[in-house]
Every structure is written in C-alpha cells, then in structure tokens.
Amino acid sequence: MKATDISGPDYFHKVVDCQYACPAHTPVPEYIRQIAAGRYTDAYMINWKSNVFPGVLGRTCDRPCEPACRRGRVEDEPVAICRLKRVAADNKGDIAALLPKLAPRNGRKIACVGAGPASLTVARDLAPLGYEVHVYDGEAKAGGFIRTQIPRFRLPEEVIDEEVGYITALGPVMRLGERVESLKALLAKDYDAIFVGCGAPRGRDLDVPGRKEGAANIHVGIDWLASVSFGHIEKVGKRVVVLGGGNTAMDCCRTARRLGGQDVKVVVRSGFDEMKASPWEKEDAMHEDIPILNFLVPKEFTHKNGKLTGVVFEKVAPKYDDKGRRSLVPTGEPDQHIACDDVLVAVGQENSFPWIERDAGIEFDKWGMPAVSAKTMQSSNPKVFFGGDAAFGPKNIIWAVAHGHDAAVSIEKFLSGEDVEDRPPPGVSVVSQKMGIHEWSYDNDIANDQRYKVPQQEKAIALKSVSTEVELGFDPLLGFKEAQRCLNCDVQTVFSAPVCIECDACVDICPMDCITFTDNEDEADLRHHLKAPALNLTQDIYIADGLKTGRIMAKDEDVCLHCGLCAERCPTGAWDMQKTLIDITHAGSACRSK
Amino acid sequence: MTYILKPKMHHPELPANARGFTRRDYEGRVSTLCAGCGHDSISAAIVQAAFELDIEPHRLAKMSGIGCSSKTPDYFLGQSHGFNSVHGRMPSVLTGANLANRDLIYLGVSGDGDSASIGLGQFAHSIRRGVNMCYIVENNGVYGLTKGQFSATSDKGSKSKKGVENTESGIDLVALALQLGATYVGRSFSGDKAQLVPLIKGALSHHGPAVLDVVSPCVAFNNHAGSTKSFDYVREHNDAVNRLDVILGRAPITADYAPGTVTEVIQHDGSTLRLRKLEESYDATNRIGAMNYLQERHAAGEIVTGLLFVDPDATDLHDRLGTMERPLNTLGTKDLTPGAAALAKINEGLR
Structure with a gap:
C-alpha cells in the first residue's frame, strides 16, 4: 500500500465518522467536549454556525451521525449525539452578542x-x-x-x-x-x-375503492398534521388507522393518541424492519401503545351510510428473486378488515x-x-x-x-462572477494536544458507561395534550456523562516514521490492536495480516513508510479509541495526538478565490 | 508510566482460546516502566504465549527478584500466582515453590543485575539442579534503576550513554546456561515478537530448566550509538539460527519445507517444537556445537538468537530426587502420619 497522505483535510475528516456522515459536517466531537466542560453557549455556537437550528435538530434530527459513530462499533450503542445537541441548546446563555x-x-x-x-x-x-x-x-x-x-x-x-x-x-x-x-x-x-x-x-394519496365515499374521515397525513399545528383540528375518532411506515406516520399516530384516539394502529405494506421510520420513532410510538402491523396492503375503504367504517387489507409476504429484489405476494389468506373511525394516509410525499x-x-x-x-x-x-x-x-x-x-x-x-463548480475547500486546523509528558488537552480516559436514556414525561401526562413535550432532555449531569462517552475521534493519531525506533510500545499498549509494524503488501492481503484483521472496508488503513527496518506502520482506523496511549507509551514522540478541526467553508470572502 | 488505565474495551473480533479467555485476560496492571522499555514488549510476548498455550492463569506462578525486569510480573498474568523476592534470590524461592507444588508452571523473570551480578550463584545452581522452570532474563546490559551504570552483561568495549567504554568482560548467560546443563536454551530480542513468543511457549511447555536470554533495550540509558544492546545494534547484528513453531499436539503440518531444513522435537508434554533452520549448519540438539558456534559468532560481534539448544529427553529435579508425584498441599494427615506400622517398617530398613 502507498503511504497515506495526511496533509490534506480529506483523510482525517473521514476518521471523524460523525462529522463525515453529517450532511452539514458539524464538528461533533468539538462541541461535545464543550458540553462536557459546561460551556454550553460555545457548544451551541459551534452548532449554530454549522447546522443553524441546534435546538430544533437536537430534538428532531434524523441523526445520520449516530449510526456512523465509532462508539457503536466498539460497544452496542453510539453516543447520543443528537440529544447532546439539545443539552447545549437548553443550557446556553444569551447568544445575541455572538x-x-x-x-x-x-x-x-x-x-x-x-x-x-x-x-x-x-x-x-x-x-x-x-x-x-x-x-x-x-x-x-x-x-x-x-x-x-x-x-x-x-x-x-x-x-x-x-x-x-x-x-x-x-x-x-x-x-x-x-x-x-x-x-x-x-x-x-x-x-x-x-x-x-x-x-x-404534497402528501401522496391512496386511490383505492371507497376513498371518495369515506372522504370525510380519510385525511392526508401531512395536511392533517399541519391542521393540528395550526389548531384547525383538535379531535380525532376513537379508533384510528394510520397507513404508512415513515416518520410522518409515526407523528400522525402519536398525534392521534393525543386528540382522542384510544385504539390507534399503524399498518404498513412492507415488513416492520424495512419501515422508513427511524427506529427510535417506532419505539416511541409503540411505547404509547400503538401497535405496528406489517405485511398488510390496503385494498379498500369500507363505508356505511356515507361514513367510513374501516379498511380492508390483503395479507402479503415478501418474496425475493434471484437478484435479491423483493416483491410482496399475496399469501392467499383471507383479507383482514380493521374497523376504524378515521384513517390517516401517510404513504409518502411528492x-x-x-x-x-x-x-x-x-x-x-x-x-x-x-x-x-x-x-x-x-x-x-x-x-x-x-x-x-x-x-x-x-x-x-x-x-x-x-x-x-x-x-x-x-x-x-x-x-461574484466566479465558477460555481469550483468549490471552496474546508478550513483545517491541526493542533497537537500535548500539554505535558502524559497530559493532553482533552480527556483521553475512556468512559465505560453505556448510552444513557433521555428522561421522558410520564405517559399518562404526555398523552393528555398534543403540546406537552415528551422528551425532557438530559439534565447537565446526564449530559456530562453522555458527553464523556465521546471518543474524541477528531483528536488524531499522527505518526512520524523518521523518529520511530520500532520498540513496539504502541503495539503492546493499544487496547484495540489497531497498530501493526509489518512488511508492505497489497491492501487486500494486508488487511488480513494485521494484528487484528481489518475487515471493515469502509474504514481506512493509515500507512506510514520510511522506517529503519523497511517495514511499514499500518493502523486500522476502524475501532481506534483515540485514547492516546500509543502516544503516551512512545519514547520518541513518533506518535502525537493532534486535533484536526475541519470547518466547512460557508458563503463569505473565504469561499471566493478572488 | 501513563496516567490513565488501559481501557477495558477490546477489539470486537478479539479471539478467545480453548479456556474461553481472550489475550486481554492475561494482561496485568498498567506498566510503570519508561515509555518504550523493551521489558514491556517481553511482557506482551508472555501474555501472548500464555494465551496461545491455553494456560489457566491459576496454574502458573510468576517469580521475580529486584530491578526493572523484576517489576514486570505485575504487568502480565494478573490472575496468576506471584512472588516478588529479594534481590537475586528468585531462583531459590522458585526452587522451593517447585518442590512444594510441582503441578504449577513456574515462570521466573529476572534481569541482568538480578541474575548475572547479585544472583549469579542462584542462577547457576537452579539450572544445574534441573529445576523445571521457564527462566527469562530481561537483559538490557545496564543498571537502569540506578541511572545507567554498566551491568555484568555489558559487552567489553561497549559505551555508556556518556561515552565511557566498558573495560570489563561481559557474562554471557546463554553460554553459562549451556555449560550448567540447561535443557532448553534460547536467546531473543524484545523487538522481535515473531521469534520471542514461540520461544517462550516452548520454554513454558518444556520439562526441565529452560533459560531465555532476551536482549531488551533500555530506551532511557542504553539505546545509543556505542551500545551493543540498542535496538539498532541488535537489529544489525542479529544472527538468528532458526525459527521456532510450537504446536500443541493438534495442529497438522501444513507448510511444505525443503528436506533437512525442518527438525521436529517432541517434548515431554506432547507438544512439538518445529524448528526451521535459518543457519544450515546449526544443530539445536548438539550442546557442544551450540557452545562453539556461540563463541565464534560472539567473537565476530554477532548476537546469536533462536532456540540454541534443546534436549527432548530432559529430566528435572523431581525426577532426579524421586520425590512424590503429588503437590505437598494435597497431602492429608493420613499421608503425613502413616502410623506405627509404617514407622516400624522404616526403622527396620535402617537397622
């Protein structure tokens, strides 16, 4: 393998999985450290600059950062990044001057x-x-x-x-x-x-028999939610069927529970696991006693005397062809009729x-x-x-x-008359975190805590009103503890081959077996010959050459804890912990070439 | 040393051995030695060897004396028995422990000061008595704890960190061990775990006195130009005579070697030592040949490493004394006070 080029922003940006996965590339570890330090306003401003709506996103973001979080690969659950954002928003001071x-x-x-x-x-x-x-x-x-x-x-x-x-x-x-x-x-x-x-x-409608006749009690989800938001709708029937498996469906069913719906069901065509809704939103719905029924395709709205009486569903099962494509085929079982007073259609938007x-x-x-x-x-x-x-x-x-x-x-x-295709590179600052012989300007001791749950409002109280917030957010102490779970992936392990004496101290101390000194070979072979096989191909191998023995240093970035022990045990300072702050260039003079 | 503990988290794919332990389960406390110390690499090699041998931690006793090297048993096999004795007296304590309980695996860890200076007599006698043990000397050729004086294994002509030349002859512990009748003798280098781990595995499974002299650079006081125990010097002058694989009896031969290049030695416990020759003329079962070769290469300034001698039919102190086969702690009152009839029988034998 060729030696890794660490001079540009790209390589180390990718190591910061959360920031890399975020569409806005919010510098997550940077603001989490500020939260741990109790500097909520600073944490908020880092977010505000990057994602504009920290308070909103801290409650509602789809969190692409969390599945990417390295913590999720070294133990069960990622850091609760999204809810930490809310901690910053909830506890910040006045930001007007900032x-x-x-x-x-x-x-x-x-x-x-x-x-x-x-x-x-x-x-x-x-x-x-x-x-x-x-x-x-x-x-x-x-x-x-x-x-x-x-x-x-x-x-x-x-x-x-x-x-x-x-x-x-x-x-x-x-x-x-x-x-x-x-x-x-x-x-x-x-x-x-x-x-x-x-x-x-525009919410997609569902054109099956009975749609017209039952129209008074069949609502398009996003329009219905908007009407609830504006206060135009304050009630719904006792028995409600929500069609669709996305986050809008989850919002619809939970809203229905608060507007008088006692028997609310979500019915989806596909399987439960394939639903588009985020797992935590499904959990929240089920927690509010809303069953999610799957593999049921709506066939007909039933009605009597011009009033909706229910929905008929055809039972289906998934079938995969040899290319792995799925189709839903009727099982031949009798159709299922679910009686209800109202239907909310949340089957997509156009x-x-x-x-x-x-x-x-x-x-x-x-x-x-x-x-x-x-x-x-x-x-x-x-x-x-x-x-x-x-x-x-x-x-x-x-x-x-x-x-x-x-x-x-x-x-x-x-x-400004410039080529819009010519995108500005991000600003990058690389700063060593070394403060003393074994002291770093970040907390490198790894917390063993499992992910903390966000406290929730009691269900009986929460279901009484559509405007009672369910999640109460982490308090500062819980927020601190959760923040300590962050692995500081932006504090990079930076290696300098010329000063390395190949004593193996870093190899021996690394808790995750990330580091290997070995003969060079192709990436495919090398990945299998490291101290621990590097089988996560989405994660890079950091290669440095120029060692005295002619070997290479190969570090699998996959599960590195960024604990800095390699640097602490290095007698020559060949390893250093350096914070790479990647700052996406926004509109302004920095984005122009002239 | 570091200020934080090594995190408990480990690689998600970290394998377990036949006992259900991962390699991490054989670790000890975090090292307090200087960063980069060769001794830490030897500790890591011991951890790896114990893991690969499926050793039950409570079946092993680690013994040591005084010095940087003798601190290291705290840093590996944290769940095993241990005894940190006085300076140079580890071999006696180990001998006593071995006589009392022959069922344990004995790992003696010492340094060049502990074994070649104050404890040289103990070193010599434990070997000539044939105590069943794995005796590792973490040899850095310098008194690191007292800031860098020459030790008894410093080579004549090598230079201290301040540039002073050593005028005294160095003790070659490998040559001594061979002469004293050690039945498993190897030398290795802390910076070459591929060589060191199998040597430790072979020594731990050997029945008889096994001695490993492991050159272990002292990064603080003996890793400079002019030292003969620095990383650079050892790498440049390393004459490895063979490569060892230790097979626990169950792995079949998979590699296809040219005839004559591989010899296999079946040990007392059923394990196989498979030696791949790197030096065609070298025969690791010939004690006199080994001694001659060592002297020749030493005179040429080379450091001979590998499994230098092994006697597959080795015996130990218990075999020679004809002691009873059970550990003393399993003997009950009935065994220890056999009664008047037995006493009469003994007395009869002495008349």
Missing part, C-alpha cells in the same frame, strides 16, 4: 421561496454579508415544515420561534403571507438570484411545482423534479438555485440546511 455582525448592504437582492430550513439557511448565510434577502412564504410564520409538520410534543413552538428569530434578526426581509404563484413573475422582478426552498408540499412555469428556463425530469446539480444546487437556469426537499425530494432538516449552505456559496460565487 451573532454575526451585519455588513453594509451590497446592493444585491436574493429571493428565497419558502421559509423552511433551506431558505432560512440561505438567508442566515447571505444576509449578514450585505445581501438583501427576501424570504417568501404563504404562511404567516416562518419555519416551513419544521413548524407545520413536527408535532408540538416533539418540538415546542418556543424553540422554533427562538431559532427562526436568530435568523430574522439578521435583517432578511420576511415576506410572510405572500405565496409565490409564478416563477416567471419572480424572475421578472429585480432579484439577482432566486433560491427555491419550498419543500415537498414534490409539486405548480407555480413554476415549464418555460421558465428550468428543466424537469420525467418524474417532475427539477434538474439540479447536487454539488452546486444550481438549476438549468443559472440564477435559480434549489435546496431542501424541493431539490431532490423528501429528506430531512439537516439535509435542507446542508443544501442551504451549498446554495449560499454558489450564489455568492455566481454573483
């Missing part, structure tokens, strides 16, 4: 369509730079799906108000209550660039762009999605950019934020 200083207006005008997380991120990034950002939304309050879709018992409205407020304080012109009905009309105005962040605002004229210069694909570059977020009309669910279909908040940052960089470069 918000960006506003530059004088630069004469450029940007329109953002929709006031959801993507648009607000664009506004957050560009407004302080002097851009006049106009944010349009049909609703009276900003927040988009954050406000309309996520039930209050998961996300209190004060949190939304606070974090949306930090952005509106930066001076964007909030044109709320103004729905954009025509892109052409918007293009005709004097905007220098337009960002479309209008979400995926994008709809009725307001974009097809001759506005935006190309659409055969599924009605705009042609958008995943790198630049630019559409086929160079001054129109997309982000969030509007760009590539329904994802989640953290992706919308990442899109917003990317689009803001593109807009800044586009309006």
